[in-house]
Amino acid sequence: MAHDLQDDLEVVGAGDDYGFEFHDDAGGDRYQTSGGRSQTHMDKQMDATSALEFRQGKDMQGIPWERLNYTRDQYRQVRLRQYNNYESLARPRDGPEKECQRVEGRRDNFYDFQSNTRHVKPTIVHFQLRNLLWAISKHDVYVMQNYSVMHWSSLLGRGKEVLNVAGQVAPSQTVRGARPLSRVQISTMAVKDNLVVAGGFHGEFICKHVDQPGVAFCTNLTGNKKSITNAVEIYKAPNGGSTRVMGANNDCVVRTFDTEKYSLLTEFSFPWSVNNMSVSPDGKLLAVLGDSSDCLIADSQSGKEIASLRGHKDYSFASAWHPDGRVVATGNQDRTCRLWDVRNPSEAFAVLEGRIGAVRGLKFSPDGRFLAASEPADFVRVYERRCRVRPRAGDRPVRGDRRRVLQPGRRRRGPLRGRRRQDVRQPAGVPQAAPARLPRLLPLKCNRLHSACQSCAAKYGRVGPGNT
Secondary structure (H helix, E strand, C coil): CCCCHHHHEEEECHHHCCCCCCECCCCCCCCCECCCCCHHHHHHHCCCEEHHHHHCCCCCCCCCHHHECCCHHHHHHHHHHHCECCCCCCCCCCCHHHHCCCCCCCCCCCCCCCEECCCCCCCEEECCCCCCEEECCCCEEEEEECCEEEEEECCCCEEEEEEECCCEECECCCCCCCCCEECCCEEEEEEECCEEEEEECCCEEEEEECCCCCECEEEECCCCCCCCEEEEEEEECCCCCCEEEEEEECCCEEEEEECCCCCEEEEEECCCCEEEEEECCCCCEEEEEECCCCEEEEECCCCCEEEEECCCCCCEEEEEECCCCCEEEEEECCCEEEEEECCCCCCCCEEEECCCCCCCEEEECCCCCEEEEECCCCCEEEEECCCCCCCCCCCCCCCCCCCECCCCCCCCCCCCCCCECCCCCCCCCCCCCCCCCCCCCCCCCCCCCCCCHHHHHHHHCCCCCCCC
16 A cells, blocks of 8 residues: 555444445445434444344344334445445546456355344454454454454354553564564454464554463564555465464565564565565465555565566455465455466456455465455455366367366366366466466356356256355
8 A cells, every 4th residue: 555544544433334434445424313313322222133033034233224214225225326446546447347257146045144243343444454354263253453352252252352452562572673562553464373463554563372471572564654564474384384474564575574583584575565465375475466456476485576467457455375276366456356377377267346346355265165255345255166167269279288187176086077288388486287277266156158057057956056
């Protein structure tokens, strides 16, 4: 993010649940209930919603629409019509829509509603940074609330403070580069293997072990009050190495530390502010996104650029690696998520369009079957990867090359199936050969132009899986 923090700070509190906020970068006007009651009064009357109450007609979010001047459907239609997506770069309004995959929603439910609670009220302090909630299991969620990182257990129905940065924050380990901090406004965080890493709006960087008292390490990465820590990452070093932590800042630098002595291992500089980065499952490749329409794939140990991903129309803020390490997804303010095969990164093999706003959060399921893409307001889309698509017109196999390749994400069962290998140029540092066309990560319904629909119908008893 290249713009001034003070112009964009936005605190989304619990009292704004029913406000018309039609802009990605600013809150909107609140509307009153038909009886003139205040939002605070209503909020106190609302509590959790159970599955039984939902089946009996209670609103899933506990919103008392009968007391408001709008129904849920009316609110949705007005919001869809008036919401303005924030854009950093001017572009034609018909931009990426033409190249996006066709999406059809599934008719049955993708999930069953269990419960909703209003006791967990996260705080979002910047409209472009949304890595402030981490689920480490089906029942355990870490969330940023005011100046605290809270652990919420849905089984116990209560939360516990893990990290408090409202006052003085001092490192428990005496290591080079460590320094005390005070009153940190958390801008991003990550949780993995009992380690919490948080970044702040003035370049702060904090590491804490959940099962140990105190803060293990904290410092200021930049010394510049306007160099926001935009993203943090926890990953394993290549070849089964130790755990490492990484931070990306507005000063255009990505820094890596070990988690034993918190020594600074690497500093990689890029030509633009880095908004997001993610490391491949094997720890060897680094996806770097920022204030540029291009995204980069670099060597995680040397920082050397391996490939440039070109296709987005605006700045990018989200990325995620498929568990097989061959595919990386990128989310952009142009309202698209693009999927890239790092073995053939000349163009994205799938373009998925958002609903109303930028794609600011991406995550693959551990088995790689699903991809969740979240927007800054209202929508989280879940896509399933299952089917293959026909090659594009113009794809030609290399004459005489009869080798077959497995489709990524598919297990070998019986005869080996696939298409002929294409003559493709591979980026340096990526050793595996690439097929001509990877199977697309399709929404949960097959594309009508999809050549495998009949086989899907035969296999699954219906024409493809669906979309929420």
